[in-house]
Amino acid sequence: xxxxxxxxLDEQTKRMIRRAILKGVAVPGYQVPFASREMxxxxxxxxxxxxxxxACLTPEDVFKVIDQGADDTTNAVSIRKFFEKTAQVSVTxxxxxxxxxxxxxxxxxxxxxxxxxxxxxxxIPEPLRFLEPRxxxxxxxxxxxxxxxxxxxxxxxxxxHGEIAxxxxxxxxxxxxxxxxxSPIPKFDNPKLExxxxxxxxxxxxxxxxxxxPYTKVVSLDFDDYPFDPSKADYPCALCGATESYLDEVIxxxxxxxxxxxxxxxxxxGRQEAAA
Amino acid sequence: xxxxxxxxKNFTLHNQGGAVIPVLEDAHFTVAPGExxxxxxxxxxxKSTVMRILYGNYLAQAGRVTIxxxxxxxxxxxxxxxxxxxxxxxxxxxxxxxxRVPTLQVVAEPCLATGQSEEAAxxxxxxxxxxxxxxxxxxxxxxxxxxGGEQQRVxxxxxxxxxxxxxxxxxxxxxxxxxxxxxxLSLIEEAKANGAAIVGIFHDVxxxxxxxxxxxxxxxxxxxxxx
Amino acid sequence: MxxxxxxxxxxxxxxxxxxxxxxxxxxxxxxxxxNLFPGEVMGIVGESGSxxxxxxxxxxxxxxxxxxxxxxxxxxxxxxxxxxxSEAERxxxxxxxxAFVHQNPRDGLRMRISAGxxxxxxxxxxxxxxxxxxxxxxEDWLTRxxxxxxxxxxxxxxxxxxMQQRLQIARNLVTGPRLVFMDEPTGGLDVSVQARLLDLLxxxxxxxxxxxxxxxxxxxxxxxxxxxxxxxxxGRVVETGLTDQVLDxxxxxxTQLLVASVLQV
Numbered sequence: 001x002x003x004x005x006x007x008x009l010d011e012q013t014k015r016m017i018r019r020a021i022l023k024g025v026a027v028p029g030y031q032v033p034f035a036s037r038e039m040x041x042x043x044x045x046x047x048x049x050x051x052x053x054x055a056c057l058t059p060e061d062v063f064k065v066i067d068q069g070a071d072d073t074t075n076a077v078s079i080r081k082f083f084e085k086t087a088q089v090s091v092t093x094x095x096x097x098x099x100x101x102x103x104x105x106x107x108x109x110x111x112x113x114x115x116x117x118x119x120x121x122x123x124i125p126e127p128l129r130f131l132e133p134r135x136x137x138x139x140x141x142x143x144x145x146x147x148x149x150x151x152x153x154x155x156x157x158x159x160x161h162g163e164i165a166x167x168x169x170x171x172x173x174x175x176x177x178x179x180x181x182x183s184p185i186p187k188f189d190n191p192k193l194e195x196x197x198x199x200x201x202x203x204x205x206x207x208x209x210x211x212x213x214p215y216t217k218v219v220s221l222d223f224d225d226y227p228f229d230p231s232k233a234d235y236p237c238a239l240c241g242a243t244e245s246y247l248d249e250v251i252x253x254x255x256x257x258x259x260x261x262x263x264x265x266x267x268x269x270g271r272q273e274a275a276a
Numbered sequence: 277x278x279x280x281x282x283x284x285k286n287f288t289l290h291n292q293g294g295a296v297i298p299v300l301e302d303a304h305f306t307v308a309p310g311e312x313x314x315x316x317x318x319x320x321x322x323k324s325t326v327m328r329i330l331y332g333n334y335l336a337q338a339g340r341v342t343i344x345x346x347x348x349x350x351x352x353x354x355x356x357x358x359x360x361x362x363x364x365x366x367x368x369x370x371x372x373x374x375x376r377v378p379t380l381q382v383v384a385e386p387c388l389a390t391g392q393s394e395e396a397a398x399x400x401x402x403x404x405x406x407x408x409x410x411x412x413x414x415x416x417x418x419x420x421x422x423x424g425g426e427q428q429r430v431x432x433x434x435x436x437x438x439x440x441x442x443x444x445x446x447x448x449x450x451x452x453x454x455x456x457x458x459x460x461l462s463l464i465e466e467a468k469a470n471g472a473a474i475v476g477i478f479h480d481v482x483x484x485x486x487x488x489x490x491x492x493x494x495x496x497x498x499x500x501x502x503x
Numbered sequence: 504m505x506x507x508x509x510x511x512x513x514x515x516x517x518x519x520x521x522x523x524x525x526x527x528x529x530x531x532x533x534x535x536x537x538n539l540f541p542g543e544v545m546g547i548v549g550e551s552g553s554x555x556x557x558x559x560x561x562x563x564x565x566x567x568x569x570x571x572x573x574x575x576x577x578x579x580x581x582x583x584x585x586x587x588x589s590e591a592e593r594x595x596x597x598x599x600x601x602a603f604v605h606q607n608p609r610d611g612l613r614m615r616i617s618a619g620x621x622x623x624x625x626x627x628x629x630x631x632x633x634x635x636x637x638x639x640x641x642e643d644w645l646t647r648x649x650x651x652x653x654x655x656x657x658x659x660x661x662x663x664x665x666m667q668q669r670l671q672i673a674r675n676l677v678t679g680p681r682l683v684f685m686d687e688p689t690g691g692l693d694v695s696v697q698a699r700l701l702d703l704l705x706x707x708x709x710x711x712x713x714x715x716x717x718x719x720x721x722x723x724x725x726x727x728x729x730x731x732x733x734x735x736x737x738g739r740v741v742e743t744g745l746t747d748q749v750l751d752x753x754x755x756x757x758t759q760l761l762v763a764s765v766l767q768v
Contacts, residue, residue: 144591148628152620158634159617159656223634290756332745334752353731353745354540375698
């Protein structure tokens, strides 16, 4: 046993966070304030997600961390190691095997199940923030469902670019009530927000937690004549050949050579193994 | 049509030691439909004050003014505005218009305000402007740029555009050339023939003799005179 | 055009009873009562600190009055006291039947959003979800306030003061409100720009049959726009009446002073 309490945070803090999570589950899409703690990592590195994960983990859980779809980037590796050390939970890179998945900016390609929890790291939880800087006002707007401004943003996109150019952090309406920022996931992932798994969102710096419970209605905002389009790069994955997965563009040399590969490394590796 | 009873008017100058200047006392007269009454009296006798009270522009301190069955004394602003729109026309000596509005529109407005069609209102406006010899090239311009005489004629055209049952005329022929003076006099005669009750101030004695049926000397109502 | 003939028969659009607002020991406005009828334009004049802006903000629900009632004739339920409405209901009024034109266009516009987006916001706020329709409505309104449609995708920050003010008006009128509150709508504009704006406002108010309450210290503005006047001093109404009557034959000492203080040109 290390010198840390299980999963780093003390029990009182975890209870406080769990209460916030429960409230979030009870009011889907509503941003619940919570007393975010200092974590041994800088803001922007997933302090919100880590606190939510810490409050959810049990010794039996199998933990997975992805950063932009990948299990092997610095952020993912260090958070995984953090909980290996402070909670001694087993970890995995396989989506199917994980019970708690902390993610930054992606939803796994594999359909999640009722036995899984997906924890998002959220930089700015307020979808209205860039349109209305006053927190007092955005809270009122949520309370009164005064969401015209959200469509103004989409209107501006079309006026400027001829289409809704918002490609990530695409705003959604949850259960016909709250407009929510799904964190900076690509809009390709938006349809996957309607899921069997419990989805929790943690913003450490902004001190907010919100949730999308299993099987909750999540609608991406759009216009009748400019419907939501979860587009992606129009290529197959260069490694596994998948045509239905979200792709990263990788520059391979100095002369502009590039390739498109699955962003979800576990999904891609699984397909390659199956093919081999 | 127009009934004035016991009309009294003072001006209280609060900012000059509260001086009270009595202007009218127990003024009374009536005007029947189709009749033209000329107000006479020396300059300063209160002719313009009476006209302004009749139009609801000045408040009277005593008495009653009834026009077309509407009691002006203590009437709500909207009652007076409705009266002005539908019953009571006023040709003042000065044209007061919004900058930028074309002359044709200025003249057509009274008819439009009573709900006439755009076409009828504009036709009437064109007719009057031609009769009053305003060159057609000016119709699309704002009258604010016109000469004094032209402005006066635009004002008259506007005042006669709608056939009001009651009309107030303040020096309608002043500063007009003989041709246009003749046009204005015939307009007044037409209004009378249409049954309008008219109250006018005419310094032009010939004009007064021609259109007025009666004269009312406002000097009689100057306070202190009777005593 | 029925608005002109039927005014006396229709119930008031706004009935204000004894509206009072104090700032601590200081009076904002006190015991203000009046009725505003459909199609009527009322001017509120008075010098700075006379309480006219406080009154306007209390009427428009932007400031909470201490006592009194503001009854608005709602489309659905008839006259209702807006002071007792929920915030949600008041906001709904604020983006449908009411409009508020601020003196400073920066207070009434979103400076980082295109002109078209500014006009479209109210439509989207009440549920418009067809981009093409929203855009053509915005285009129509920009034309009505004399802003070239090729400026539609520019931000208001790039507009002149007069254009910004006209944009603010378009943004407010696009949902066809019945009551417009205006706080010094021509303040801070050049005289030539003022004239154009006044002409525009006057045309819109008359054509749409709008009721309006205009707060200003500029008597020329009310003479042109307002049917009737309310003169305020130290938070109280000292004189009311037909606009030209109040200006040409003022009864109260303060009104006489106000009228006499205007420079003649």
